[in-house]
Amino acid sequence: MTCAKHPDLMFKVNIFVLLCNTLGKTNSMGTCDVSMLPKVTTDLDLSNFDWCSYVLKCVEDTRFSWNESSATSYYFGPIILLTFLYVECVRFDGFKIERGIPAICYWTVDNMRKREDLELKSVGLGNGEILENIGANQEESIEVSHYLIII
Ligand SMILES: *[C@@H]1O[C@H](CO)[C@@H](O)[C@H](O)[C@H]1NC(C)=O
Secondary structure, three states: OHHHHOHHHHHHHHHHHHHHHHHHOOOOOOOOOOOOHHHOOOOOOHHHOOHHHHHHHHHHHHOOOOOOOOOOOOOOOOHHHHHHHHHHHEOOOOOOOOOOOOHHHOOOHHHHHHHHHHHHHOOOOOOOOEOOEEOOOHHHOEEOHHHHOOO
16 A cells, blocks of 8 residues: 555656666576665655666676576676677677767667677687777776676
8 A cells, every 4th residue: 555655656666676677686596686675765866876886786796696607507697788898898890880988879689689690600709809998088988807707
């Protein structure tokens, strides 16, 4: 019945949990991670939430929980971020698109699938040279090697 009294808050809570789980991490069994719920207050402002710090903390939190040698171990961290880092920072000359910042405005799902398909058929995934800095100029460049080591 609390839901009926505060529909705006419940909508915000649902969006917040959805974003935390899709941008950040889920639980190891693929169930919804609700550990961020204590952060929800009646004045929670999703547009002011520090999503960058949250997603980067999820990278660190999930770094050692994936066992690549195990067929039953799945990565449950911020795969969207890591996918963008991969396509932006691992060189593959067999498929090029117009690039820019933010990368999400330039890479479409179709482009990513084409690149994956071509890369798998040629050099294989994860074999390209790592491009250290991305961005149009030095101020926009980010160090990516720290995050690429977990891919
Ligand atoms: C990872 O998985 C392999 C294969 O199941 C297993 O032999 C190994 O002990 C696991 N490593 C860790 C750190 O759990």
